[in-house]
Amino acid sequence: MNSYQHIDQFAFTASSIASLCQATCIRSTSSLIVDVQIDSRLCSSGSLFFALKGEHTDGFTYIKAVSEKGAAAVVVPSEHAQDAMHLCDCAILVSDDVLASLHALSRSYLSLFPQLTTVGVTGSCGKSTTKEAIACIAGQLGPTAKTPGNLNSEYGLPLSTFSLEKQSRYGIFEMGIDHVGEMDRMVSILKPTLGLLTNIGISHLEKLGSQEIIAQEKAKIFHPDLEAGFVSRSCKHLPRIEKQASRTLYRYDADAVQAVDMGLEGWLVTYGGETFQIRAVGKHLLEDVVGAITVGAYLGASPREIARSLEGFTPMPGRSSVHRSDITIIDDSYNASLDSTRSIISYVSNLRWGGEKKVVLGPMKELGTQSQAAHRAVANLLARSTFARAYLFGSEMEEAASQLRRLGYADKVLFTENFEELEHSVEKQSNRGDLFLLKASRSVGMERMIPSLTEYAARRPLRYA
Template identity: 30%
Template sequence: MQKMTLEKIAKVCHGRYFGNESAKSEEISMVTIDSRTVERNSLFVAIKGERVDGNTFVDGAYADGALCCMSEEEPEDKTRPYIVVDSCYQALKDMAELYRTLCPVKVVGITGSVGKTTTKEMIASVLSQHFHVLKTKGNFNNEVGVPLTLFRLRKEHEIAIVEMGISDFGEMTRLTKMVQPDSCVITNIGQCHLENLHDRDGVLKAKTEIFTHMNPNGHIYLNGDDDKLITVQSDGKRQITFFGNGKDNCVRAEKVENLGLKGTKMMVVTPDEQFEVTVPVPGKHMVLNALAAIAIGLDMGMTTEEIAKGIRAFRPVGGHSSIEETAHFTLIDDCYNANPVSMKAGIDVLSDASGRKVAILGDMFELGTKERKMHYEVGEYAVQKGIDLFICVGSLAKEIANALEKAGKETSVFYFAQKEEAMEMLPSLVKEGDTILVKASHGMHFEKIVAMLKEM
């Protein structure tokens, strides 16, 4: 990190500085909220969480080489560099906003109801063929994770790809104020966080807050197959590129060939050219994710060869439609999160598998007052997909099981109220050679089911 002195930090955070006055001109090397990652000349921010109070690690942070610590509590030892703020959470955002202005790097901001992480990884895979890229790690996409992502920017980075997730109105405005993206990608508008956002129109309103603090001459990339996103209009300065399968999209897929679990082959068509690309992971939704990455790569001057190579090199992160061959099964690990759109997409991927197909489906959270109806509709959708065995887990997933059982198709359906009950019965339900989809909202902790299946 450059030009982030203690004096600048205290000022931007409206904090009170304690310690040696001469140290105020010193620059920090990094910002961390995890005392285990403290390094020489770092700033340790002592977040007081529900389970852990960062203030208990202040002395250890100094011992490990921290230049300064930040807290909402006054220090006992006022001789060491220390900054007191009203809110450490707000201070993180204030510092990130300052640091972003000091980093002359192009930033791509990504949001959407489904596919944010996969699209982020896809774009990073493409752009890294030509540029030095920084990307969001894991799920660091909220009002704590986004600042920590920005703090990782260094002078060698040419492009940053920042994932931005929200659950309520106003959050995206606060995120984009820090990120100040030059380009914005919205993957789709689905049925997520409806407890706060009410309906898809509310989701659209909340997601498009990403434009609030973006570059006024920036570029917007939207899924043109989404009925809500096609209503977004340019303000006259920012260019909009629509991507998708439809004929009206500027960057579109034609001659799409399903390769089963090996992915999809397609012809990418733009107003200027067309070229063949193979997406190495299955699912129609992966085609859209790839098209977003292709559109950005083309606008950044990359060759079609570089772009095709980047798409081929893409690998999904764990819990996001990653496919793994274990000793006995083929696992489709999609257990990081779930909503009706992504649940149906996961079922579609499973339906393309050969051999016996097993779906282990759990509750989808934050769907509002119609949550049971939405689960039932997933069951209705799944009926026609040729799945051999459904294992439904959780109070809401009971509606998926109800819809499947009502249809009376030749498929086996098992329901368990608790994850532990399902795990106890799994060895007797799955068979050698099964392809198994594991899908639920993160709060169901289905990663434990994935781990169990890998060990079987």
């Protein structure tokens, strides 16, 4: 069972939940449903498993296994109804569209909370930090549920809604998209009371085609029934977004608060006469927090409540997380867009540091035709930076390596497509007192380097007093 899910509070059985899924129950049992799953590996006793068909796997092939794990019920395509009767012993629901049934269940579940105020957060980057900060503030006002981790797609959003409890007053949910039409489907599920758009970049450009389309699709979060919308003042295509929105949007930016940059300690923020510290490294994360403050103030939180909720606020792991030991590591490896990569490189480059600063970069994925230009742009920025060495990993980064060599920085650059070679080279050239920045798209798993790099550096001599 997922600890964040609370669907068990309503004591659903397969027969009682069928209408909420817009599905037909062809075999019922008395088993109560305790959680909802789309990954067979996460199923356990009491699970309701939606057998979705994806690009690479078909959930129907796992229904026997989930039944043997004690699942309460499975939702399968209508054409496989008879096969399902032979393959599993649990309750069976059939649907012409399994994903649509998952969406229907989520809508039905949300309708059980008429007192709920929901906030939808979208944007090319910064969604998770903004969501977490809003949830901290809303938590001062009443019981609050939020997207666990980054379950923010048309698959993840429905699962996130099951985090709501009977007493929940606020629900803060990420709404991420990577293809046209996805925001329409998510708005049809959630229809947030408030919507916030952090920024428009070139993330997922490969599927979405252009920044204009990205802006158009993400702006759909500002649906006709929206109570209020919020957008970063620095957001690209702002006029287009505001024209498309159903109402006037509240703009926000980092200058809305007084903030003292404390380097790797984060920011000392003063808002409404209240001062508090957030442990978020970089100007981009400060702006995400200011977006959250703007929403919190709209919800009625006082400056004192906002300060109390955000004192010591730390973003989720991989969002400029600071690891301190014999070396210092800034782990910004959760994801990488051109804008976020530029932002953190510029910030760390300008950071005062007694030892050497080094950067380990993996590829920025799903950039389509803009990939080579984006990786060259990163190289141009590195060439003007204060990093002593750059370690570049992955085939897309070859363009950046070539550009750096053309700019005369060949002796400061290592490029490889072999992760073990990357690890060995970084470890070999690390010294106590170094500052490392790790940045890459999520699929790279760059955080794998942290334990071995930390351990190796501890055995190295101290070069900097």
